[in-house]
Amino acid sequence: MSSLETARLRDALVAIVGAEGVLSSPADLSVYECDGYTLERAQPDIVVLPRSTREVAAVVRLAWDAGVPFVPRGAGTGLSGGCLPLEAKLMIGLSRMRQIRAIDVPNRRLVAEAGVVNAAVSRAVRSHGLQYVPDPSSQSACTIGGNIAENSGGPHTLKYGVTTNHLLGVELVLPDGAVVELGDAIEHTLGYDLTGVVCGAEGTVGIVTAATLRLEPMPAAVTTLLSIHETVADATAAVSDVIAAGIVPAALEMMDRTIVEAVEAAFGFGFPTDAGAVLIIEVDGPAAGLAALTAAVTEICRNHRARSVRVAADDAERAALWKSRKRAFGAVGRLAPNYCTQDGVVPRTRLPEILAEIECIGARHRLRIGNVFHAGDGNIHPILLYDERDEGEVARVIAAGREILAACVRLGGSVTGEHGIGVEKMQELGLIFGPDDLAVMRQVRAVFDPDSRANPGKIFPTSGGCVERRRPARQAAL
Amino acid sequence: MSVDLASALTRLIGDGVETAIAAREAYAIGSVTPSVVATPGDCEALRACVSVVGDAGAALIPLGYGAHRALGHEPRRYDVALVCAALASIRDYTPADMTVTVEAGLTVAALQEVLAREGQWLPLDPPCPAETTIGGLVAADLGGPLCGSQGRVRDFVIGLGAVMADGRLIRAGGKVVKNVAGYDLMKLLTGSLGTLAVLTEVTLKVRPRPAVTRCLVFELADADAGIESASALAAIGLDALAMTVVAEGGAGGRARLVVLLAGVDADVAAARRCLEEHVAGVVLDVSADEVAAHAVIAPIRDFVRTTAGDVVVQIVALPDAAGRVASVLAGEATRMQFDARSGRTVAAFATTDPARLIERVAARAATHGAHVVLERWPLVLAGEVEVWRPLPASLALMRRMKTELDPRATLAPGRFVGGI
């Protein structure tokens, strides 16, 4: 946008949302130059923060009439550059749409606006014995709108499913400003499942302003185990055996030594820092069968040379264990000035192979790589440590990331399990889909967004000109 | 046109083409009979068939064994019954990955048999599984008594292959349980009733088969007593695989509560104690093993396709309204089945005035904000009834989806919601 266009647009936006809802000073905008994927940065020209669906619709309509594309943003915790303002310089932030519109306890439904923080949903219904299951590790910051756009997962999605499995309907502002309701509160789809299409579309079909979510009762009983192994190979073998034994734990997470060291230094839970890997395994269900299940899991871990298998004694210990796991990414900051979290998936039986491969790739590129991930789903998160002042190292991080994803595909997996394609993996999408597959996806996008106004330049490689991308300048604030 | 089309298809798939009246009538939908039945032997042949039909400006309907073809509006045009049943192989199955990739023409029953050998299952139970293909299960979004506890088709499909209306063979998703690469076309095609693409291959999540499965049947005073019991059990969170109230013979008729329990021995025993404590009814039957348990539930599962009746409807409501909907329907229905947890009621009616009955039922459902699916109605009403109600608020967007992906209206034209 030219500075004149920007000024005009800003005035029109102020008329809709008020002066405090429009940011355009360099200092204000710098906060919005990247999300949790910090290898690339770009500043928007304007950030607008509407407070209601009506305001979102008016803002989008204005952009439509002005021929200006836009990029939606929730909390900016995304890890694939989904809300990087590259081709769209108008950013629409949903952080001020924080109302929980309705809680229906008997029917276990909740209607949340897009900017509601994930953890706030469960908090709002806890006193009724209910919860919202998808629990990304970023849940204290990330928004429901961002979760829907990325179809986010979390430790407890192994047994209970990811965001899309708990989403019944959305209120969507289309790129021309029209507001449509997709789905409703009823457990049945009338017509095409467009709610299911919007979920995971990374903001490329419009802006989600509100969502109808399904709540679940808290499990009758829960046991959380910590199994400590000498090697990653032993721990992964235990994971495979648990799944193969027909046990579906509520969660099955792994942290390797690098991560355990960082987490222990940060939180002092009491993890042994000399262990090769630890598993956090949670089983839940009716109280009657839980003891047998716990015993079965314990035996499998012991069969894989667990140094010890410890059951969390009480809720406090259980909470401390989960806190350590969920804040692991943050703790990694202690190990290196910068880090890049990768996200790939393999069939669960191929976990040992991919972890061995990651080790080789790390050695080849002289990089330190930690692993903390959703082992039960085969969803790996290698964390590549680096120092952004070292250009050569940055290049090696990018190359190693690509090799890890290619290895996932070779083993029958995918290039992203929960963090999305964003700008990071547009090239990698071609490893799993051919031109016709992508063409059909683009057609589906065009049904919602014929002119590519919503978050252009994401997911699908654009034919348009190259965008100048800045090298990292500093670690993003999370 | 149809002669040309038949010979063009014959050039592709030889004796996979049938034009005899008996063969064609076997795939009639309402009063519409296709002029050709084409049964391609493999995926490439199927792709070529779709291409040829599309280029000829004709229309096809993808089918498995046709077991569920009564669902949906009469087609606006129906030249070719494209039978996918010959694509019936298992493409990939590593039990320890808990996923399976199959061709769309494999039957649900055949898949369950293969999975059972590994102690696994697909916890979806469409009516008539021996004649229901995986493609049909997904395209028609079928479910049964298990869906109250196990979820719906959309929760299990993680990847697919499909032929688009113009003959492009595409894939979406993959073979891993967690995957957000690209758009979720699995959701788009699940329940699309063959109007957007022809499914050729589906990858599904599977689950371990429960160690023990038992079925308990309680005889209850009447339908309302059953509905009340089931709603109460749902509210306290009874851990049951299935829980269906079956009421027959209208207001004064008999009612049963059929419950499928599963898990390890201790779970089943605990759930059973809970049931016996809460349900004031006589225990009619306690199946001794898994096979017997599933045999009890089978007619309930198949009911929507096998029942006699002039009109059959399925109504889905929010849990707190579902019981009231079921209670009203039970008064008039020859047989009614109610699932408190999924909020689903299926009811069959004998009536001399089907049009009025349908309107009355739909109006009642509407007062509770429920969804209505007309599963069966007399032929005379074809073209006059709306199969799905209410019409979705986003119907215009859905029409755009159809036009974008199938501009020549090759695939099952007119069959879907709002005549899409």
Ligand SMILES: Cc1cc2nc3c(=O)[nH]c(=O)nc-3n(C[C@H](O)[C@H](O)[C@H](O)COP(=O)(O)OP(=O)(O)OC[C@H]3O[C@@H](n4cnc5c(N)ncnc54)[C@H](O)[C@@H]3O)c2cc1C
């Ligand atoms: C420490 C840490 C841990 C994490 N752990 C997990 C995890 O366990 N599991 C997981 O899945 N992810 C995880 N993530 C990734 C991230 O938190 C999720 O992707 C999250 O859903 C993003 O939410 P957000 O509100 O921050 O969205 P943003 O980052 O602001 O946006 C993400 C994408 O969604 C779009 N978008 C945002 N809001 C809307 C809207 N209302 N309508 C349409 N499009 C919209 C944006 O344009 C962008 O493309 C983690 C991230 C961090 C930093």
